[in-house]
Amino acid sequence: MKKTDPGRLRAGGRFGRQAEAERNDLLVLNAARAVFAEQGANAPVADIAALAGVGIGTLYRRYGSKEQLLQHLCAIGIAQTIADLKDAVQAEGTGWEALARYMASAVDARAGAFAGLAGTFSLPEEVSAANDRARTLAEELLRRGHDDGTVRGDVTTLDITHIVEMFSRCPRRTEQDDHARRRMLTLTLDGLSTARTELPGPQPDWAEYQQSWDAPDRPS
Template identity: 40%
Template sequence: MGGREAEARRNDARVLAAASAVFEELGDDAPVSAIARRAGVGMGSLYRRYPTKEVLVHDVCLAALQRVADLAESALRDDDAWGALERVLRGTVESGATKLLGLRRTRTDDLRAAAERAGAALERLVERARAEGGLREGVSAGDLLHLARLVTGAEPGLRERYLALVLDGLRARLPLPGPAPEWGF
């Protein structure tokens, strides 16, 4: 790999990391100039690789989904399903992936494939944790994704506390009593 190609790869990694951080902090309305500034690259360099903000958002979301899929697939090799599930949930929260997945974006085939890969691995992990008796009945991979999103949305100083509460609530014990209350005032 030549010097320019290596530099381009480093710049790309810096841009994606910066974009993830800026989008997590500011959401969809984050200016591309803030991403370039945080990455330490010029606007020309950023636009050569990402001609539109939508392309950048797409790649950030794809990387987030791939991180969740990688975490879940790696966890499937662990003998302790509950411990593996806890590490995946913690890693997903720490990565900010679920917050990034809330960005406005066009749904593409590669995003769908990455989501299916992540979902399938998470569902297998959920089934294993339930079969081993560690996970409450009725919990799905979708529940884990939504819970991770809720915890990620909390103030940084409270995330660990809320994650501990969520993990405790996921543990298998007696079933929840009665139906859930109706929403209303």
């Protein structure tokens, strides 16, 4: 019996098609994160497909709806956030240094890209549970900075979340956009260190923030 050449199988057979599907999926996810971050919930799926360089059919074969795509993006996004927070908690250096490195990484990954979509789609239970885990890790990371006196005491984890969300939505169409974002983020991170002006207004409330993610009631 004639044996199949493994190289040919990988290049043009099942393995080749699988690799192409995985590559297309990554392109779609990166494009979706960017488009949703900059355009919000009403972003056309066609814009995502165009940025990814794939056809609409390819996108819908993988994700049956825009909501499924958003749910999947949230799931992989919070998993990456948890991994980055664990690394930051265990990192050497001062609490501010660990926090600043985590936030820079989170902004680069657009970890807060979906804040503007809060309440427009339902979150799977496992994503909600992962969000709670991420919050616990973020509190541990921030407490380290408070305990060693390198992070100002009036900074909360929700302040950190809001900063990441705002910078995740910054346009990145040109090199100048990216340069400006990095400069503004550096100034903001510097403002988290001790001996700064008192923050204005009351501390943000987690209950109000969480409520914004509640999906609207749907007609039966």
